Amino acid sequence: MKRVLLAKFNHEVGSFNPQRTYYDDFTIHRGADLLDATRSSNSTLAGNIEILEARPDIELVPTYGAWCNTTGGLVAGPDMERLIGELLAAVEAHAPVDAVCLSLHGAMAGETEIDPEGRVASGIRQIVGDVPIVAAMDLHAVISQRLVDAADALVFLHTYPHTDMRDTGQRAARLLLRQLDGEVKPTTARVSIPLLARGDELITASGRFGEAIRRCQEIEASIGGLAAGVIIGNPFTDVPDLQSNAIVTTDDDPAQAQELALELARFMWENRPYWIPKLTPLEQAVRLAEETEGLTVFSDAADSTASGASGDSNAILKGLLQYNYSKRALIPIVDAPAVEAAYRTGVGGQFTWPLGGTLDSERFAPMELPLYVKSLSDGAFTTEFGYVVPPSRTAILTSGNLTLLVTQEAAPIVGRKVYQSQGHDPADYDLVVCKSPNGFRTHYQAIAARIVAVDVPGSTSANLKTLPYQHCVRPIFPLDDGVVPPFAEAG
Ligand SMILES: [Zn+2]
Numbered sequence: 001m002k003r004v005l006l007a008k009f010n011h012e013v014g015s016f017n018p019q020r021t022y023y024d025d026f027t028i029h030r031g032a033d034l035l036d037a038t039r040s041s042n043s044t045l046a047g048n049i050e051i052l053e054a055r056p057d058i059e060l061v062p063t064y065g066a067w068c069n070t071t072g073g074l075v076a077g078p079d080m081e082r083l084i085g086e087l088l089a090a091v092e093a094h095a096p097v098d099a100v101c102l103s104l105h106g107a108m109a110g111e112t113e114i115d116p117e118g119r120v121a122s123g124i125r126q127i128v129g130d131v132p133i134v135a136a137m138d139l140h141a142v143i144s145q146r147l148v149d150a151a152d153a154l155v156f157l158h159t160y161p162h163t164d165m166r167d168t169g170q171r172a173a174r175l176l177l178r179q180l181d182g183e184v185k186p187t188t189a190r191v192s193i194p195l196l197a198r199g200d201e202l203i204t205a206s207g208r209f210g211e212a213i214r215r216c217q218e219i220e221a222s223i224g225g226l227a228a229g230v231i232i233g234n235p236f237t238d239v240p241d242l243q244s245n246a247i248v249t250t251d252d253d254p255a256q257a258q259e260l261a262l263e264l265a266r267f268m269w270e271n272r273p274y275w276i277p278k279l280t281p282l283e284q285a286v287r288l289a290e291e292t293e294g295l296t297v298f299s300d301a302a303d304s305t306a307s308g309a310s311g312d313s314n315a316i317l318k319g320l321l322q323y324n325y326s327k328r329a330l331i332p333i334v335d336a337p338a339v340e341a342a343y344r345t346g347v348g349g350q351f352t353w354p355l356g357g358t359l360d361s362e363r364f365a366p367m368e369l370p371l372y373v374k375s376l377s378d379g380a381f382t383t384e385f386g387y388v389v390p391p392s393r394t395a396i397l398t399s400g401n402l403t404l405l406v407t408q409e410a411a412p413i414v415g416r417k418v419y420q421s422q423g424h425d426p427a428d429y430d431l432v433v434c435k436s437p438n439g440f441r442t443h444y445q446a447i448a449a450r451i452v453a454v455d456v457p458g459s460t461s462a463n464l465k466t467l468p469y470q471h472c473v474r475p476i477f478p479l480d481d482g483v484v485p486p487f488a489e490a491g
Contacts, residue, residue: 002099004176005124007063010066019310020076077113098180102135105141115144178226195275203441280453296449298433302461305436312360325431338353338371338395342395437462
């Protein structure tokens with residue numbers, strides 16, 4: 001039997017979110033428990049498990065998994081040390097092994113550790129020695145050279161909005177097995193691209209970015225092409241490695257890997273005007289929603305709890321009131337004190353409360369609203385992709401034509417289940433707000449009459465020039481003018 005070690009370490013951080021992420025915010029599973037917790041989800045680890053379990057000569061060695069159900073701010077220093085320490089101790093306790101299959105997001109960062117995934121991968125390499133290590137990763141990963149060096153191959157998502165998590169885990173596990181069987185010898189080239197990307201053109205099914213990804217898929221389908229990805233980073237994880245990358249792994253052909261990575265990098269660079277989003281001013285967005293027949297979906301990407309923001313923005317709420325929106329709207333907001341007040345008041349009661357700005361108080365000033373307590377719950381639900389979101393007190397409050405989903409903690413406001421779990425189907429409303437830049441489209445495309453990316457403030461605004469970058473690669477497009485990457489000069 002060959003022993004393949006499994007571990008998962010996932011979080012996506014928004015550096016401009018003033019809140020911190022703590023150890024207790026992570027869901028942690030150890031040993032066989034890790035398999036049971038993920039097997040039925042659409043996750044890279046589930047894909048790993050499916051492929052590896054199908055091989056009778058492979059023994060799965062599940063060790064440690066730590067992940068958050070939402071994104072968040074930088075991980076506090078001691079908490080990051082504890083997580084990495086526990087993960088590496090679990091790996092050490094199960095060594096020696098014959099191979100390692102890792103499940104990483106890639107956009108984690110801490111107050112003191114700026115490259116957690118690189119440290120984890122290199123730490124595992126030190127423990128396990130010269131055995132195959134393959135990691136499945138998000139295409140919003142931030143890539144360090146330490147990470148590239150520690151792994152034999154990195155296998156990336158090929159969809160945005162993301163739907164191919166399980167598939168990516170399968171691709172990673174298949175590649176790992178080929179290397180373990182001695183069929184292939186992976187060699188990886190990385191070309192960095194000094195650009196940050198946002199906007200609808202990144203939608204792989206319909207946007208220009210899809211052309212780059214289809215080229216990656218062609219490379220992976222070719223003889224000798226083992227893995228290919230274009231990794232745009234999470235633009236809100238402000239660390240020194242933040243930029244975009246093209247990464248290609250071939251079977252023992254470094255020149256070919258380099259040439260293909262360069263081709264992908266040049267494509268991204270030459271198409272850079274496409275990666276600047278078109279955002280709609282709030283007043284115009286409200287007018288569009290007012291005149292639309294059927295459901296309008298507002299994307300509040302600036303306060304996206306799927307990209308690292310705090311979720312306590314009341315900017316759209318204020319706009320709906322200011323511009324006299326008259327139809328039925330469903331709006332999420334993180335506001336723990338308001339939830340407490342709702343619990344004190346009880347279902348059927350009324351109270352007035354300054355809503356919003358409890359977490360990102362520099363960006364959002366609270367707004368007093370009369371509120372009616374429609375329902376209270378523990379807020380637990382399972383997402384469309386099978387992720388179990390643990391309990392966190394939740395209130396449905398109404399104010400005139402507005403229905404508010406008020407949560408104690410940030411929740412993923414991407415799909416419809418978060419609302420349906422509280423008895424409110426977005427399909428029954430005229431307007432729904434999602435705290436997601438594009439991921440929501442998977443769940444709303446079929447029922448939305450109109451989708452509007454609203455230009456409002458927030459720590460994950462697609463209007464990148466509004467954000468206080470301090471650490472990312474500079475110069476970088478679109479923050480700086482006159483950027484010329486080395487490969488563009490050469491070409
Ligand atoms: Zn992503």
